[in-house]
Amino acid sequence: PWLFAVHPVHTEAVSWIAGVTEVACALFYFAALLALLRSLRLKRGLWTVFGMICFLAALFTKEMAVTLPFTALILLGMRWTELQLTPKKAIAALAPYTLVLVLYGIARVAVVGVRAPSTFLEHAGPWDWLTLGVWMFGRYLRYAFVPYPLTALPMTPLYFQDRVLSTLVYALMIVTFILLLVLSRRVIRDGLLWFVMLAVMLAPVFYFKGITGGFIFAERYLYIPTLPAVLLLALFIVRLPQRASIGLAIAWIAVCSAAVVFRNPDWRNDEALYSRSAEASPENVHAWLGLGVVSLNAGNYSQAEHAFAMAERHLDDQRFIQQPNFAYRVELGLGTLAARRNISEQAKTHLRKALELDPSGADAYTILAGVLWNLDKNPGAAIPLLEKAIELNPVDDQARDSMGVVLYALGRLDEAAAYFREALRINPESELAQQHLRIVVQRLGR
Numbered sequence: 001p002w003l004f005a006v007h008p009v010h011t012e013a014v015s016w017i018a019g020v021t022e023v024a025c026a027l028f029y030f031a032a033l034l035a036l037l038r039s040l041r042l043k044r045g046l047w048t049v050f051g052m053i054c055f056l057a058a059l060f061t062k063e064m065a066v067t068l069p070f071t072a073l074i075l076l077g078m079r080w081t082e083l084q085l086t087p088k089k090a091i092a093a094l095a096p097y098t099l100v101l102v103l104y105g106i107a108r109v110a111v112v113g114v115r116a117p118s119t120f121l122e123h124a125g126p127w128d129w130l131t132l133g134v135w136m137f138g139r140y141l142r143y144a145f146v147p148y149p150l151t152a153l154p155m156t157p158l159y160f161q162d163r164v165l166s167t168l169v170y171a172l173m174i175v176t177f178i179l180l181l182v183l184s185r186r187v188i189r190d191g192l193l194w195f196v197m198l199a200v201m202l203a204p205v206f207y208f209k210g211i212t213g214g215f216i217f218a219e220r221y222l223y224i225p226t227l228p229a230v231l232l233l234a235l236f237i238v239r240l241p242q243r244a245s246i247g248l249a250i251a252w253i254a255v256c257s258a259a260v261v262f263r264n265p266d267w268r269n270d271e272a273l274y275s276r277s278a279e280a281s282p283e284n285v286h287a288w289l290g291l292g293v294v295s296l297n298a299g300n301y302s303q304a305e306h307a308f309a310m311a312e313r314h315l316d317d318q319r320f321i322q323q324p325n326f327a328y329r330v331e332l333g334l335g336t337l338a339a340r341r342n343i344s345e346q347a348k349t350h351l352r353k354a355l356e357l358d359p360s361g362a363d364a365y366t367i368l369a370g371v372l373w374n375l376d377k378n379p380g381a382a383i384p385l386l387e388k389a390i391e392l393n394p395v396d397d398q399a400r401d402s403m404g405v406v407l408y409a410l411g412r413l414d415e416a417a418a419y420f421r422e423a424l425r426i427n428p429e430s431e432l433a434q435q436h437l438r439i440v441v442q443r444l445g446r
Contacts, residue, residue: 002249002253003230003233003234003249003252003253003256004226004227004230006253006256006257006260007147007226007230007256008147008148008150008256008259008260008263009143009144009147009150009219009220009222009223009226010223010226010260011150011219011260011263011264011266011267012152012218012219012220012267013219013220013223015264015266015267016152016220016267016273018220019220019223021061021062022062022064022220022221022223022224023223024061024062025058025061025062025064025065025224026223026224028054028055028057028058028061028065029054029055029058029065029068029224030227031050031051031054032051032052032054032055032058032068032072032097033051033068033071033072033075035047035048035050035051035054036048036051036072036075036076036093036097037075037079037083039051039093040076040083040085040089040093041083048093048096051096051097052096052097052099052100055068055097055100055101056100056104059100059101059104060104063108063204064201064204064205064221064224066101066104066204067200067201067203067204068097068101069094069097069098069101070200071197071200071201072093072094072097073090073094074193074196074197074200075197076090076093076094077193078190078193124158124159127160128158128159128160129208131160131163131167132156132158132160132208133206134167134170134171134174135163135166135167135170136156136205136206136208136216136217137170137174137199137202137206138167138169138170138171138173138174139170139217140202140205140217140221140222140225141170141173141174141177141198142170142173143219143222144198144222144225144226144229145229145233147219147256147259148259149280150219150259150263151276151277151280151281152266152267152273152276152277153215153273153274153277153281153284153286153287154215154217154218154219154281155281155283155284155320156215156216156217156320156321157319157320158319158320158321159318159319162319177195178192178195181195187239188232188235188236188239190235191232191235194228194229194231194232194235195228195232197228198225198228198229198232201224201225201227201228202221202222202225205221215286215321216321233252237249237252270290270294271291271294271295271298273290274287274288274290274291274294275287275291277290278291278307278310282310282314283314283317283319283320284314284320285311285314285315285317285322285326286323286326288307288308288310288311288314289307289308289311289326289329289330289333291303291304291307292304292307292308292311292333292337293333295307296333296336296337296340301337301340301341304333304337305334305337307333308330308333308334308337311326311329311330311333312330312334315327315330325358327357328354328357328358328361328364331350331351331353331354331357331364332350332351332354332361332363332364332367334350335347335348335349335350335351335353335354335364335367335368335371336367338350339351339367339370339371339374339375342375344371344375344376347367347368347371347375348368348371348372351364351367351368351371352368355368360392361392362388362389362390362392362393362396362399363389365385365386365388365389365392365399366385366386366389366396366398366399366402368385369381369382369383369385369386369389369399369402369406370382370402372385373402373405373406373409379406379409379410382402382406383403383406383407386399386402386403386406387403390403395426396426397422397423397424397426397427397430397433398423400419400420400422400423400426400433401419401420401423401430401432401433401436403416403419404416404417404418404419404420404423404433404436404437404440405436407419408436408439408440413440413443413444414444416436416440417437417440417441417444420433420436420437420440421437424437
């Protein structure tokens with residue numbers, strides 16, 4: 001358990017809120033496997049029911065849990081003699097979990113359909129995707145045993161031409177790893193099965209187009225597959241002479257613990273997350289955009305300007321996955337920055353360019369309306385833009401609050417109060433909307 005607990009790749013799942021689903025899924029996933037073994041050993045139906053409930057909870061937490069029946073089959077293969085299994089007993093043990101998986105699959109298809117839409121821009125061919133699978137598996141295998149270097153938002157070269165050497169190295173590493181397990185099968189008896197389990201647990205991450213956010217490699221995806229990896233490592237360590245075994249275990253735990261301590265600060269806030277990612281990969285447009293927004297909100301305009309400029313510089317880098325809205329977000333960021341600096345013409349230029357790139361960009365309409373009202377003192381021109389923003393994003397409290405402000409300035413107090421109330425209905429914590437509503441209510445005498 002110590003080898004699993006101190007694994008450095010787990011810092012993303014444990015320390016970052018986005019990884020909470022990995023930890024929760026692992027809890028239910030491992031509990032379901034434990035319940036399966038208990039039901040076979042104790043022959044009590046309650047353990048089967050408990051396992052089914054845990055499996056369903058794991059599925060609803062994260063779809064990566066779909067691998068559980070296949071993992072369970074491998075686990076039963078390892079414990080076949082110990083549990084005195086027959087094919088009939090194994091099928092009976094796995095049937096409840098298979099039923100849960102089938103029912104979940106039917107519910108999922110009914111809700112979201114069969115295929116998820118692609119979340120990033122790409123023109124990759126079959127060879128790119130095939131070799132990317134090899135490259136990705138090799139990278140996960142390396143991080144499972146040699147977790148270095150670690151970065152929050154890692155870049156993935158999508159096209160084979162941009163990763164020829166690394167793909168060949170990873171392919172050679174995979175083949176070598178398998179050969180070593182085959183040659184040492186008498187020493188590490190279930191080594192190949194643990195390796196297969198690791199591959200099975202990783203299988204969902206190879207549905208690349210369905211992974212949101214544009215980052216198809218993530219350390220947190222290794223949280224569950226790390227278990228068979230550290231068990232393989234443990235099996236190797238315990239086969240060494242006692243002193244060497246203890247020394248290697250202590251050294252591995254010490255090094256990994258130190259890596260965790262040094263890595264945890266990367267997750268302390270958004271600025272640390274994005275700045276460290278941009279430092280590790282200067283071509284990371286997502287990281288620069290995130291840093292630009294964080295800096296803008298903090299009032300650090302010079303850093304925001306640098307971040308958006310860096311994002312703009314790397315927009316055309318086709319080696320890596322680019323999300324469809326990156327160019328829009330760059331123009332939106334630069335336009336917002338110019339608006340904060342009271343540079344009206346520059347702000348309008350960037351914001352209109354943003355709307356050319358994405359006519360459905362509600363944020364750009366809202367901020368452009370703010371420029372027309374606050375800087376150009378043209379409330380009449382701002383109203384249609386805010387109406388468009390509200391139409392595009394019915395849950396945009398900021399657009400409603402801004403509409404209320406404009407209507408208040410035009411003396412349309414009842415309409416302004418209605419928009420402030422709508423903003424508070426959407427976001428009851430909005431201090432600006434609360435303040436604005438108090439002012440207009442006082443004016444109305446209500």
